[in-house]
Amino acid sequence: MSLWTSTDAAAATGGRSTADWAAEGISIDTRTLRPGDLFVALKDARDGHDFVAQALEKGAAAALVSRIPEGVAPDAPLLVVPDVVGALEALGRAGRARxxxxxxxxxxxxxxxxxxxxxxxxxxxxxxxxxxxxxxxxxxxxxxxxxxxxxxxxxxxxxxxxxxxxxxxxxxxxxxxxxxxxxxxxxxxxxxxxxxxxxxxxxxxxxxxxxxxxxxxxxxxxxxxxxxxxxxxxxxxxxxxxxxxxxxxxxxxxxxxxxxxxxxxxxxxxxxxxxxxxxxxxxxxxxxxxxxxxxxxxxxxxxxxxxxxWRPYKGRGAVEQMGGVTLLDDSYNANPVSLAAGLATLAKLPAGRRVVILGDMLELGPDEIAIHRGIADWPALDDIAVVHACGPRMRHMFDALPPARRGLWSETAAELCDRAAELVQDGDVVFVKGSKFSRVASVVDAIRKSRQTPGVETRTA
Missing domain, CATH: 3.40.1190.10 (Mur-like, catalytic domain)
Structure with a gap:
């Protein structure tokens, strides 16, 4: 049974179908589109209408659009609606109702x-x-x-x-x-x-x-x-x-x-x-x-x-062995509460040396500098041998640490990646945490590469 037919989708959205079609799935990205999907031309960083022709070439059953894009034939399988986001919401409500x-x-x-x-x-x-x-x-x-x-x-x-x-x-x-x-x-x-x-x-x-x-x-x-x-x-x-x-x-x-x-x-x-x-x-x-x-x-x-x-997604708390070190990869995102939870988990893992790699935390409001600085005073850091960090916010935490605990700091995660081989040593238990846009997750991959091990079988978001 098809997920959506042209008749059902038109009824749900109030749109106009230019041809009969039946879709087995829904896609918003031509890179992951599968043949038989309805391609939804959302406007985000790029206008999805610019990719409709490509979606149809890749086997899309039809495209949900607010206009017929340039280079697409008027009789191509399209569902034309006044507003693509509004139509997607209508499809969602109809999907829930049925x-x-x-x-x-x-x-x-x-x-x-x-x-x-x-x-x-x-x-x-x-x-x-x-x-x-x-x-x-x-x-x-x-x-x-x-x-x-x-x-x-x-x-x-x-x-x-x-x-x-x-x-x-x-x-x-x-x-x-x-x-x-x-x-x-x-x-x-x-x-x-x-x-x-x-x-x-x-x-x-x-x-x-x-x-x-x-x-x-x-x-x-x-x-x-x-x-x-x-x-x-x-x-x-x-x-x-x-x-x-x-x-x-x-x-x-x-x-x-x-x-x-x-x-x-x-x-x-x-x-x-x-x-x-x-x-x-x-x-x-x-x-x-x-x-x-x-x-x-x-x-x-x-x-x-x-x-x-159940298995956690990559970067969301999975514990793995990686070329002589144990990695607690919690690098997908961060805030003070989740950072504290991660450090508590680290403290329970057997370790010769505990190493922490931190990236900036975002969306913390006007007190973000004080919040980052305050991390250095957390008792949870008392058992940490070395703290590496990247980002201008985490610099305030790094500078407030006792000198003996300071590892490397860099303005960007990319600079830490360049020195990945210096961050850990055999026997370490390593905890990595930071907001997504700090890109501290890239440091995990750099460490893995430096220790010449393949990626673990964890799912990625």
Whole structure:
């Protein structure tokens, strides 16, 4: 069965099809387009209309456009609409409306993608699962995920993110989840929000999209937990708290060769599972996921067993052996809370010498310099032998370190890459962390190359 036919898509969007077509998937990028996809000509850094001809040459079933692009025949298979983003949103709403899937939506200041992937892995074997790819969680990522959802889906796992106020609620109302989970609330995106309470209110907006009698899976023990609970009460949600004092809580977490054996109490049931990561924050999010899946209607023991097959994306907390060193690669993104969690994980790994490589953290608002400088005073750094850093913000942290702990600092990650062989030595346990745009992830690849080992088999976002 096709994902979308020209008739169905035209009805959903109010657009005009120039020919009959049937699409098996949806693509927004000609580099990853597969034959039979509907190509959506979004305008971002480049105008997708400039790539329609290429998409059709590569076998696209049709293209969703707001005009007939130059060089494309008028009788080419097109769905012409007034606005491409609006049409994609309409396809998303139609995709959600035609399925009887049980829907889980996840937001939070950290851990959205890994938590979404945990849920998808845990549901394996319990029906047809549709989950957002990579980190598709923004104003076009959510409708794209919904539009890609087959009508016969049993379980749908969505990720909803934000950078500014007012982004989450419309996406949540589009998704209409039966269960919504907030992983945590932390001081990120402070360039756009006055304080953490404002961030919490934005995260809580996911609850506005809940279906009647839906469930809210909320972190316990946060200063803003009462605010989240008030928002859940306002929409009549069933509330399940997860955390040390929640209805879903870890009972024990034992490290085991880069993995963690977990025992937890989930809504009255005691379960055991194994996580392919050593981080405590992964343990807590796994507990929340299992609570969410129980409220979604899944088989909890089966979900706990299947969760052992989850693997973190590259750069999101995987522990690997790499040419004589142990690497904790958490380089995909960073904020002070996730940095602290990563350092706590590092402290639990057996090591001859602990080495930290840090890149700048972004979107921390007017206090960003003080926040970076303050890292040097964290007790978590007391057991770190060497700290390397890159970026102008991390320079403030680096200069405040005791001289004995200072390794190398550079203005850019590329300069650290050039000196990769100097950063680590045999027997080290190395932790790498920084915001995505610091490009500190490139240092991981440079170290790997310098130690002449192939990449590990972890997924990339």
């Amino acid at each position: 399925t009887r899937a049980r829907v889980l939506a996840i937001t939070g200041s950290m851990g959205k993608t890994s938590t979404k992937d945990m849920a998808a892995a845990a549901l394996a074997g319990q029906g047809r699962v549709h989950a957002a790819e990579a980190s598709l969680n923004n104003h076009w990522g959510v409708p794209l995920t919904l539009a890609r959802m087959p009508a016969e889906t049993d379980w749908a796992i969505l990720e909803i993110g934000m950078n500014h106020p007012g982004e989450i609620e419309p996406l949540a109302r589009m998704a209409r989840p039966h269960v919504a989970m907030i992983t945590t609330v932390a001081a990120v995106h402070l360039e756009a929000f006055a304080d953490v309470a404002a961030i919490a209110r934005e995260k809580a907006a996911i609850l506005a999209g809940l279906e009647p009698m839906g469930a809210a899976i909320l972190p316990e023990d946060l200063p803003v937990t009462p605010l989240l609970r008030d928002a859940a009460d306002a929409v009549g949600a069933v509330v399940v708290g997860f955390g040390a004092h929640g209805m879903a809580k870890p009972l024990s977490a034992e490290p085991a060769d880069g993995a963690t054996r977990v025992k937890a109490r989930i809504l009255g049931q005691t379960i055991q599972t194994t996580l392919a990561s050593a981080g405590e924050h992964f343990v807590m999010n796994a507990v929340g996921v299992l609570a969410a899946l129980e409220k979604l209607g899944a088989d909890l023991p089966a979900a706990a067993a299947a969760l052992a097959d």
